[in-house]
Structures are given as C-alpha cells and as structure tokens.
Amino acid sequence: MRSMEGRETRRHLLLLLPALLVLALLFAYPLLGIVNRSVYKAGYTLQFYRQIFRIPVYLQVLAATFKVSAVVTIVCLVLGYPLAYVLATRRPRTAQLLMIIVVLPFFTSIIVRTYAWMVLLGRNGIVNQYLMALGFTDKPLPLLYNQAGVVIGMSYVLLPYMVLTVYSVMRGIDPGLVRAAHSLGASRMQAFGRVFLPLSLPGIAGGTLLVFILSLGFFITPALMGGPGDMMIAMLIEREVEITLNWSFASALAVVLLALTLIGFAGYNRIVRLERIFEGRG
C-alpha cells in the first residue's frame, strides 16, 4: 500500500512538473527580482518602503484602491448572487441561454468594452440622454471620470467571475434538500435562509475573494473611466515605471500590493475555511 501511494504521489508530481516549471520561470523568478529591486538601489536600502508609508498621498491611493475594490465586490455580489441563483435553479434551457449571455463579454477585449461604457456614460451619452428625456434629471449626471464610472466599469467586467463562482457551488446543492426543507414545514424564505444560503456560502466566499483580488490590481478600467482623483495602486505603479522611471519605488509598491493581497487572503481563509470551496459539497 505504502509503495503504491508513493508511486501515485510521484506520478502526480510528474504531471505537475510542466506547470511548476513555467510558474517558476515566468512567475517566481521575476517576482524575486521585483522584491530584490524594491530594496536595492546602489546598495540595499528600505528607503522606498519608508517613502510609501511616510508620504500621505501613497497611503491615500492604497486606501482608495481598497475602497473601490470593496464597493465593486459588494456590487458584484448583490447583482451576481440572484443571477447565479436563477441560473442554477431554472430549467436547463433558460439557464443555458442566460449562461451564454453571462459569458459572452469574455469574448470581447476589455478595452473595447471599457470604451463602449465610456460612450454610454458620457455627458451626452445614451444613459444621460434617456435620463433627461424621461425627466429624471435636468442636466447630465456625472457618470464618467469619477468613482461612479470606475465602479460601474469594474463591476461590469468582474460580474461574470462572481456569477460563475457562485453558480458552480449552487449547482452542487441537491435540490432535494430544499424540497426536504419544505416537507418539514419551511416556507420559501426559511428554506432559502436555513438551507440554500448556508450551502452556497463557499460560493459567496470564493466569488467575493476572486473579485476583490482582481479588483486590487485593476488598471485599464480605472485609468480610462476614472478621474484624476481616482488613482488606484496599479496606475501608480504604471506611472512610476513609465513616467518617473523609478523602478525601485514601483517594485516596492508592487510588493506592498502583493503583501496586502496575501494578508487579505489569509484573513479570509480564517473566516470562511477555503478548503470548503474545493471540497464541493461540504
């Protein structure tokens, strides 16, 4: 038995090897380079980290990044959970059609989609035209080049990630359990609250985590749809690389972003045990 298990493990390692090699070469090695650069400029120094935490602007950008990410995550959850619920519980034909609609945006470039939103949300965009025509507002609402624009754009891009993650967990929930709850006297709300919702928690955890982490490093959408005051950390890094050419400082920012992401991940893991996501039916 022992030797068979050993062989099994070795075979698994062999299957993982190509992926591990690629990761090591293209991910781990450059990452180490970034970490190294963040503490090295003509000799080892911590000046770049000191700079981040001493100058308020940088901390403000960090705080703004987290705030936007949190708002986007909540918007995605509020919009995505009911959608995933419909997808998972409706008849297969309807669900399939809705699923195609959900996945379709993935086939278009994110830049194209972002520009499309800019056309829609601009001062004279379709949204404002309709709002004024219908008398909801006298003058165009500022929907672009501010935080509202960033949140709308990012939520749109990230919504499918939430929907698909939550959906996959919901699909694993035996519909017989909800029926059992009804047979035991539970109303629709009670059956949902006591049975379906708790069983879908791993999906909520997974989707929230995924969207939040993707939000933290978002670049294109906030760069195009945000205003001057809506700088997120990825944009700050880009500026340091492209404009000020301060690569060491950019590296330090990247390491801080990575560290914060990992901390968030670890904290999350403590609240909702992540293994449950991968365990399928808890």
Add this chain to the structure above:
Amino acid sequence: MVAVRDVSLTIAPGSFFTLLGPSGSGKTTTLMMVAGFAYPTRGEVFVDGKPMAALPPQKRDLGMVFQSYAVFPHLTVFDNVAFPLQIRKTSRLEILHRVGAALELVRLTGYEQRLPRQLSGGEQQRVALARALVFRPRVLLMDEPLGALDKKLRTHMQLELKHIQQHLHVTVIYVTHDQEEALTMSDCVAVMQGGGIEQVGPPAELYDRPASRFVADFLGESNFLDAVAVSANGEGRWRCRAAGGLEFYGVGAVPIEAGQPITAAVRPEKLVQAEDAGAAALGPGANTCKGLVEEAIYVGDATRYRVGLGADGTVTIKVPNRVGARPPATGAAVVLAWSPEDTRLFPRVAA
C-alpha cells in the same frame, strides 16, 4: 403526458400503505401529489377529511423521507432533527426533549453532534426518519427510502420501520418497486402499472388472489400456462384444457366465458410432488400432471426445479430443503399436484 390517471385510494388511519409498481408506473407521482410537490390536473387529496390541493407542501404537515436521504449536510444530526421544530418555533426545552426521544427511537442516541458526512448511508436514513417523525406529522410519506442500502441492512431496516410505525400508530404511505419489501411491511398494498391501479388489498390477498396477470407476475413469482376455459362446474371453478391436452380446474380472477382463451397462474411453491405429504392435504379434487425434471437450481433454503410438461409448457416448482427430503434427480419423471383454488385464471390477451 399523463403520469397518473384515475387513481382513487382510501388509506386507513394508522395503517402502513404501500404503492408498489415498476419504474414509470406512477407510484412516485402519486406520492408527490399527496406531498404537494406535484399537482393533479384533476382531483383532490384529502388528509383527515381536509382538502390539500390548494396547500403548498410546507403547510400540509406531512413527514417525508426521500430516497436520497436529503439530510442537510451543513447541520449536525441534532440540528437536522431539530429543524422542523425550530421552524414551528417550539421552545428550546421541548426541542431538546423531543429530538432526544426521536433519536432514541431510531437508535442514534450519542450521534447528536456528528455531521452527516461522518455517518453511513443507513445512519443518514435514520436521521431522515427521525427528522420526519419528530414533529408528529399526520402522515409519513416514504419514497423508496431503503433503495440505496445493501440487502442485509435493508431487511433489518424494514422490520425496524414497521416496529416504529406500529409503536407510533402513524399512517405511512410507502413507495417501493421491491415486492418483497411491500409484502413484509404493509397492511395494504396498491399495485400500480402504467399510471393506474391494478389491485389494492392486504399482502396475502394480493399474493394468493391476484386480480390480473400483471399482479400475479410482478408480485412474487408465477407459472403461466396458456389454456382454454372449457366449462364451469357451478362452484365458480372452470375446467380448462392446455395446448397439450392437460386438463385442470381453476378459479377465474375475473368473469370468464366458456371457450375463452385464458392464462392460468400457479405459484411455484403451490405445486407439490404427488408422493409428498403435502399432496395428501389437497384432497381428491386436486389437479395433477406428469412431467420431467429438466433442471434443478439450488437456492439454499429451497431447490427450484424446472419441470417440462411436454406440449403443455414448462413450470417451475419450489421445494423446501427440509430434513429427510428426497430431491428428484434431473431427468426423473415426477407427478405434480396442486389445488384448483391456487390456480388463477386470467383472460388471455392476444400478443
């Protein structure tokens, strides 16, 4: 598509009632209509004289045990069983008391804090049963609850279920495709086929006096002999002649006319060898025939013999392996005897 047509049943309070039938016979649909998960296009379901059709499942107050157990995986055994009581806002003290009693009933005391995934299939099924009983429903509905268990455990659970039902005097409506299970547990069985009911009655009545060829075939085992009804003898018995000239007497399951093609059904264990002690008890009016043993199949407690009757057909007989039994050898000539009462005649439908 019609899944169930013209089903009308009356189930006595406190009885164990079984819907028996092959898959697609409409038994589960019938149960689901009682439970409220399926709605009849026409007709009504009454529980305690109250119409149910307008009520959703959660308002019917019926306990249900599903084939897939449907035990809540995220709740402990205690919380699973407490679920219907919490929904009904029962006081905490009473929940504690009643869950304890329900778990004792299904012999799961001490399992309160376990999660379903730590339980075997049989144990999960007991949790489902305790959960369905704990709120004292008027009727307990069970949809093939033992289908996923192995044979030994299933037999054990059948007896246990029956004991629990008798102990609580709860009305049970039980769905199964396993005829042995239906016979073991039920006070009354409804045999279903093709969305309709073939026969309703106590197990012994169904087994001894099947009303249709389907029931004779589906419930237990039957030998079928094609014959023609020749004449009635006035006592409800018919003289029949099989294809090879064999003459025997039988009882019509439904009204039969002279000259009508019929199929006669006889249970394998009702056929005895003429020299056996059992044959004497049949009396002078018994049917007899001669045959050759073609094959002997040993099944442990009994041996089954396939006996060729020449042009009349082939029958299977079942002989208990008693002490001192002298089993006939393959190829031996035997004389078989059986009672006209055990010979059920059905009109033959042209195939």
